[in-house]
Amino acid sequence: MAASVALGGTLTAHDRQILTAVNAGASSLSLAGSSFIVLCYLLFKELRKFSFKLVFYLALSDMLCSFFSIIGDPFKGLFCYAQGYSTHFFCVASFLWTTTIAFTLHRTVVKHKTDVEDLEAMFHLYVWGTSLVMTVMRSIGNNDHRHLGAWCWTQTGRTGKAVHFVTFYMPLWGAILYNGFTYFQVIRMLNNATRMAVGMSSQTFVSDTRDNMRALNRWGYYPLILIGSWAFGTINRIHDFFEPNHKIFWLTFLDVGTAALMGLFNSIAYGLNSSVRRAICERLDKFWPERLSRWLPNNLKYKNLQQESELVLLKTEEDQ
Numbered sequence: 676m677a678a679s680v681a682l683g684g685t686l687t688a689h690d691r692q693i694l695t696a697v698n699a700g701a702s703s704l705s706l707a708g709s710s711f712i713v714l715c716y717l718l719f720k721e722l723r724k725f726s727f728k729l730v731f732y733l734a735l736s737d738m739l740c741s742f743f744s745i746i747g748d749p750f751k752g753l754f755c756y757a758q759g760y761s762t763h764f765f766c767v768a769s770f771l772w773t774t775t776i777a778f779t780l781h782r783t784v785v786k787h788k789t790d791v792e793d794l795e796a797m798f799h800l801y802v803w804g805t806s807l808v809m810t811v812m813r814s815i816g817n818n819d820h821r822h823l824g825a826w827c828w829t830q831t832g833r834t835g836k837a838v839h840f841v842t843f844y845m846p847l848w849g850a851i852l853y854n855g856f857t858y859f860q861v862i863r864m865l866n867n868a869t870r871m872a873v874g875m876s877s878q879t880f881v882s883d884t885r886d887n888m889r890a891l892n893r894w895g896y897y898p899l900i901l902i903g904s905w906a907f908g909t910i911n912r913i914h915d916f917f918e919p920n921h922k923i924f925w926l927t928f929l930d931v932g933t934a935a936l937m938g939l940f941n942s943i944a945y946g947l948n949s950s951v952r953r954a955i956c957e958r959l960d961k962f963w964p965e966r967l968s969r970w971l972p973n974n975l976k977y978k979n980l981q982q983e984s985e986l987v988l989l990k991t992e993e994d995q
Contacts, residue, residue, distance in 0.1 A: 705938025706741035712946035733772040737938030740765035777857040809842040904937035
């Protein structure tokens with residue numbers, strides 16, 4: 676059988692078919708989720724605020740990353756390069772956009788600055804420029820285009836693998852550490868504000884601050900999305916660097932599956948917030964028959980949606 680033919684160490688043809696199917700399925704879910712957020716931003720004018728614009732750019736990067744991951748073919752040179760370099764560019768852009776969201780929250784909540792909209796051009800230069808530089812640097816050490824599991828990597832030599840780690844995984848874990856530290860500072864500050872409000876018995880302020888805390892406690896888990904998506908990939912790259920002739924199928928399986936789901940995780944965590952749900956429910960109230968709306972869960976009904984703090988801590992001039 677073809678499955679008895681070893682490909683890239685201990686991975687067989689059958690293993691590769693499984694990994695390719697996992698990659699295509701998980702990437703399709705991410706493509707659907709991120710495309711939904713992009714579509715919501717384009718359709719609903721009330722979402723076109725600076726806070727959600729950053730989420731839109733994040734979803735756009737995830738959408739393109741997932742798309743190129745699906746169309747790549749490790750056995751075809753042109754599509755191999757399309758998958759390898761395009762997914763690298765847009766995946767780097769994706770986790771860099773998460774750092775701009777964290778930076779914006781920190782600058783607004785901790786430093787009390789209202790100039791975040793003026794930094795949009797710098798955000799674009801930082802994200803797209805860094806992604807381009809990292810992608811160009813990745814070509815260093817290329818021997819030829821080969822595949823690892825279901826993905827096409829252009830680095831097969833030790834130098835190329837080291838460059839790939841430097842141009843992808845080092846910025847990735849730098850973003851994880853930065854996001855974690857930033858969210859920790861924001862949450863700690865609002866915790867202090869809550870205690871002060873309780874001490875002053877300011878019920879209105881206490882209520883507002885607790886609403887902010889509910890949102891920020893959830894945002895504190897956002898760095899876990901990147902960790903969960905790329906922890907197995909990082910371990911797999913390190914193992915492949917030291918043991919290039921010994922591929923571990925289950926580790927590669929988890930690597931491919933979790934990394935391809937990053938776009939879906941981001942679209943749920945960052946994009947599917949109360950503002951998006953409210954915009955959707957407003958449309959459902961207009962077009963959904965009243966007799967059918969009774970069967971909807973209470974948390975999906977527009978009139979029962981509570982105003983939730985979803986990145987609207989950004990006190991920009993547009994929101995005031």
